[in-house]
């Protein structure tokens with residue numbers, strides 16, 4: 001079952017894998033982002049519309065832009081904005097019990 005553009009849930013194996021290369025990324029109940037290859041940088045790396053915070057609000061921030069890639073084929077799985085010391089967002093939480101009902 002496809003759960004995101006490049007993520008697939010194998011309910012029988014209870015695993016999340018990459019739809020591009022088939023690599024198993026993690027167990028279904030884990031946060032795939034924590035098992036991805038992560039790159040961080042300034043928010044300006046998100047694209048032209050994202051101006052440096054110091055230009056917008058007059059001071060530096062501790063915001064960063066995070067990119068998460070498949071650890072095998074490096075397809076871009078997801079991105080997020082966060083403060084540097086914020087935990088990684090767990091955006092897809094699988095309830096395996098409800099799948100087996």
Ligand SMILES: [Zn+2]
Pocket residue numbers: 018019020021022023070071072073074075
């Ligand atoms: Zn992959």
